[in-house]
Amino acid sequence: xxxxxxxxxxxxxxxxxxxxxxxxxxxxxxxxxxxxxxxxxxxxxxxxxxxxxxxxxxxxxxxxxxxxxxxxxxxxxxxxxxxxxxxxxxxxxxxxxxxxxxxxxxxxxxxxxxxxxxxxxxxxxxxxxxxxxxxxxxxxxxxxxxxxxxxxxxxxxxxxxxxxxxxxxxxxxxxxxxxxxxxxxxxxxxxxxxxxxxxxxxxxxxxxxxxxxxxxxxxxxxxxxxxxxxxxx
Numbered sequence: 001x002x003x004x005x006x007x008x009x010x011x012x013x014x015x016x017x018x019x020x021x022x023x024x025x026x027x028x029x030x031x032x033x034x035x036x037x038x039x040x041x042x043x044x045x046x047x048x049x050x051x052x053x054x055x056x057x058x059x060x061x062x063x064x065x066x067x068x069x070x071x072x073x074x075x076x077x078x079x080x081x082x083x084x085x086x087x088x089x090x091x092x093x094x095x096x097x098x099x100x101x102x103x104x105x106x107x108x109x110x111x112x113x114x115x116x117x118x119x120x121x122x123x124x125x126x127x128x129x130x131x132x133x134x135x136x137x138x139x140x141x142x143x144x145x146x147x148x149x150x151x152x153x154x155x156x157x158x159x160x161x162x163x164x165x166x167x168x169x170x171x172x173x174x175x176x177x178x179x180x181x182x183x184x185x186x187x188x189x190x191x192x193x194x195x196x197x198x199x200x201x202x203x204x205x206x207x208x209x210x211x212x213x214x215x216x217x218x219x220x221x222x223x224x225x226x227x228x229x230x231x232x233x
């Protein structure tokens with residue numbers, strides 16, 4: 001389910017254990033619950049959404065329950081497997097068909113050299129270090145560099161932030177400036193055999209509202225990858 005909401009902004013699982021989420025997780029086995037906001041200034045008294053402070057043209061929040069038999073290390077390994085996102089399908093609103101989200105994706109040592117390295121290990125993800133990767137988005141030109149870091153790690157909780165460090169261009173046109181695409185991914189154990197995933201994506205670009213459905217579908221594609229759902233569900 002996707003749509004706007006009367007609530008002023010997303011309400012993520014901050015602090016851990018908060019059950020008054022917007023949107024809520026739904027039931028295990030349900031499709032993700034998605035809500036969107038336009039032209040909002042995110043406030044955050046607990047600094048949970050600090051990377052998203054300021055006016056955002058579009059904000060998407062997605063919440064879903066998933067298989068709790070996975071360990072936190074399993075989930076961290078999946079997040080760190082940057083190369084595994086190559087060819088990840090999403091539903092294209094423009095083409096009205098499934099198409100690859102990224103054609104090339106790999107971990108790098110640092111943004112300056114962009115030297116390829118193996119995928120990140122679970123230990124590296126859980127360490128909280130700032131890690132970097134590059135992707136070739138099939139709707140943009142050239143490689144785009146992102147920073148990934150875990151900002152909260154516990155036995156039953158993982159929070160990861162991702163932000164673009166380079167401009168995202170199509171030909172000579174800049175679509176998104178550095179730091180214009182930001183996302184925070186919360187994974188919390190809700191029950192012994194159930195995890196909860198809550199993802200927030202924010203776009204700081206005036207044209208973002210024109211691409212709302214595309215951004216929703218992209219967020220959905222990544223959530224399916226992270227929680228292990230079929231890519232074309």
